[in-house]
Amino acid sequence: MMEITDWRFRYFMRLINRDVRLYTEMVVAHAIVRGDYKRLLKFDTSEHPVVLQLGGNNAQILSEAAKLGEDFGYDAIDLNCGCPSGRVESGEFGVTLMREEELVAEIISRMHSRLKIPVSVKCRIGITGEESEEKLIRFVKKVKDAGASRVTIHARTATLGGVARKGNANINIQGLSPKENREIPPLNYNLVYRVKKLFPNFSIEINGGVKTKDAIESHLQNVDRVMLGRLAHENPFFFSDGRLSRKEILEAVASFAEANGNGGISAARFFTNMLNLFHSLPGARKIRRFLSEEGRHLSPIEAIRKLQNAAGVILE
Ligand SMILES: Cc1cc2nc3c(=O)[nH]c(=O)nc-3n(C[C@H](O)[C@H](O)[C@H](O)COP(=O)(O)O)c2cc1C
The missing domain is CATH 3.20.20.70 (Aldolase class I)
Structure with missing residues (x-):
């Protein structure tokens, strides 16, 4: 697509x-x-x-x-x-x-x-x-x-x-x-x-x-x-095959960004198409907002580190 x-x-x-x-x-x-x-x-x-x-x-x-x-x-x-x-x-x-x-x-x-x-x-x-x-x-x-x-x-x-x-x-x-x-x-x-x-x-x-x-x-x-x-x-x-939690997925994607020279692009840009990972879960809106707004000033990895506290939801 x-x-x-x-x-x-x-x-x-x-x-x-x-x-x-x-x-x-x-x-x-x-x-x-x-x-x-x-x-x-x-x-x-x-x-x-x-x-x-x-x-x-x-x-x-x-x-x-x-x-x-x-x-x-x-x-x-x-x-x-x-x-x-x-x-x-x-x-x-x-x-x-x-x-x-x-x-x-x-x-x-x-x-x-x-x-x-x-x-x-x-x-x-x-x-x-x-x-x-x-x-x-x-x-x-x-x-x-x-x-x-x-x-x-x-x-x-x-x-x-x-x-x-x-x-x-x-x-x-x-x-x-x-x-x-x-x-x-x-x-x-x-x-x-x-x-x-x-x-x-x-x-x-x-x-x-x-x-x-x-x-x-x-x-x-x-x-x-x-x-x-x-x-x-x-x-x-x-599509989950049950191997990884949402949290593990986001962490792995953020590490991948870092390893691929994408540590420099903002989390907001990097995660644009991934924000529905939390689709219909409680807290989904807060997470989306955090990543797309605060995420403009953070690298993908920084955003994931801060997300848990900042969004005030437990990432699993
Ligand atoms: C934003 C977007 C971009 C798309 N780009 C392509 C494309 O590049 N090539 C393609 O074959 N189909 C493309 N499609 C069509 C989808 O592959 C699919 O055929 C269509 O959305 C119907 O299937 P769905 O109801 O499962 O989405 C795109 C669909 C969307 C929503």
Whole structure:
């Protein structure tokens, strides 16, 4: 998730759960190939298994970026075919690639023949106004035949601005913001289940709106895997495997910050995306306030040392 699953957050999630598969933010392939790829690809070895998600539409550049990712040590490469943001839409990648199944197949096939690690795709069930079950099935088949190891399907359409095609007719559609695009188009899990039935030997992962252990269990009756997005940010401790307490997690993250030259950045910045660790616990608001306000003047490690007294709550 952009602006969330950076290396700090992934390190934090790995402390919470040792088994989940972690994904980077979408990184634009051009930026990796042309820019400071060491900074963009930075991750800690504790993060494994960790997947590098790429954005782009140029098969050559994407395969170069993917190769750099492989050489850097990532466990798999994922191609973003689901992001609906305006920036991505005008750059014609993200979900707009669902209109270009031949191109997606070429991208996957190039990556697959060049890399040893698995390559996957994350998509939506379609683009609002253009969606159809046949198209989704065709898209999944193309991706699979091109060599992808799995597809993750966010079970709602993406509503883009502008004109969409439905049969022979053009229809005008009011675009939605990325946030609205994660909430407004209705979820259609059954469609994903039906697609899975057609590809029994191909790994299909479902995503979108999954918030409880029961929901995970019930999806797993129908698909191979479940991807959770916002819940990791909203309630990271949901993922706890019981090894470490919240206190131990924060202490370990703060020591990691220190060891990684992040002792100099403020606790407020460092912990920005981790403040929901105390989600729904008594004292959670005090802790959040302490870290985000007092934390502006403290290093991560100083903040954790002072937190217990200052926030007046017992950290466990
Ligand atoms: C802030 C934010 C950033 C996101 N960035 C990405 C991204 O970079 N790549 C991607 O595939 N999906 C991205 N997503 C979408 C999520 O991966 C997921 O598909 C979506 O939120 C629905 O799943 P959920 O209901 O479990 O959150 C992002 C979502 C949020 C909230």
